[in-house]
Amino acid sequence: MKLLRVGSAGTERPALLDEDDTLRDLSGIVPDIDAGLLADEAAFGRIREAAAAGRLPGLAAGTEAGAARVGPPLSGIGKVVCIGLNFHDHARETGAAIPEEPIVFMKAPDTVVGPDDTVLIPRGSEKTDWEVELAVVIGRPARYLASHEEALACVAGYAIANDVSERAFQIERGGQWDKGKNCETFNPLGPWLVTADEVPDPQTLTMRLWVNGALRQDGTSADQIFPVAEVVRYLSHFMTLYPGDVISTGTPAGVAMGQPEPKPYLREGDVVELEIAGLGRQRQVMKSA
Template identity: 85%
Template sequence: MKLLRVGTAGAERPALLDEHGTLRDLSGIVPDIDSGLLADRAALARVREAAKAGRLPEMAGGTEADGLRTGPPLTGIGKIVCIGLNYHDHARETGAAVPEEPIVFMKAPDTVVGPDDTVLIPRGSRKTDWEIELAVVIGRTARYLSSHEEAMAAVAGYTVANDVSERAFQIERGGQWDKGKNCETFNPLGPWLVTADEVPDPQALAMRLWVNGELRQDGTTADQIFPVAEVVRYLSHFMTLRPGDIVSTGTPAGVAMGQPEPKPYLREGDVVELEITGLGRQRQVMKSA
């Protein structure tokens, strides 16, 4: 299933995108797409059954092309755990050593915006960068997992994330990476939460990102140093992952930081577009904060 939330910010309604590209209203079946739904197998089964039987009404506005705003596909996010330097080609372009264990940092849930919402370049920014990422949405409590099979069983689905980063804040200002990762609007998410049954192999997804129409990132999740199953298993030994948590699994080569001088960091008016196979497409316009 492709689950999403549409409407004005803070007043989104749950929806399903059917195989014909029509938005179907879920508000008569579930109150929202959140941790409660992801953890409730019976509720998810009701949604699947209603969709298969054609009982879901068409949402006013019809299709995504009709202009309804798409919000983040999930609300009530508990935590966002991010993995740094998780692609071989990205490590090479930045001159970094391949990590022996996953590099872990956190991103605050209030950085999340819709996939097509405006992204604000922070005041004082010189090096705002883009990062397309596969985001894993957790559907079962995961603690001290012992196998990759257990890890994959904890995954509810997948979505697209843009891990927007301010490199000067992140690297040159001292302390941890968090200062360059948690600026307002720095986590466009969506458009869809695609349930895990529709993604048989998360290590076989093409990822592309364009800036002002120029292809900048063209990678694949097959290049991940630590695959999805290992990332989820590993994290469960350091923290409890709960339904509604998100794990953002790193970015392939092609970020501005890895380009020759002058590095093409983002400026007001730039347009970033990104997509992952089967998970949908985002588009953001940059604006000064």
């Protein structure tokens, strides 16, 4: 299933995009797409049954390309855990050594915005960068997992994330990476939460990003140093993952930081578009904060 949330910020309603690309209203079945839904197999069953029986009313708005705003596909996110330098080609372009263990950092849930919402370039920023990423949404508690099979069983679904980053704040201002990762609007998510049954192998997904129409990133999740199952298993030994937690699993080569000088960092008015096979497409216009 492709689950999404449609409406103005703070008043989104749950919806389903069916096989005919028709937007269906889920508000009569579930109050929202959130941790409670992800942990409730019976609720998922009711959605599937209603969809199969044709009992879900259509919404007048279009899909993510239509008139209505599409919000983040998940509300009440508990935590956003990110993996840095998790693609071989991205490590090469930045001159970094291949990590022996996953590099872990956090983004605050309030950085999450809709897939087509405006992204704000922070005041004083000269090095705002883009990163197309495969986001993993947790659907059941994960604690001290022993195998990759157990890890994938904890995944409710997948979405697109843009791990927007301010490189000077991240690298040149001392301390940890968080200062360059947690600026407002720095985590567009969606348009859909695609349930795990529709992504049988998360290591076969093409990932692309364009800036002002120029292709900048063109990679595949097959190039991940630590695949999705290992990332989930590994993290479960350092923190408990709960339904509604999101993991961003790294970006392929092609970020601005890895380009020759002058590096093409984002400026007001730039348009960023990104897609992952089967997970939809995002589009953001940059604006000064």
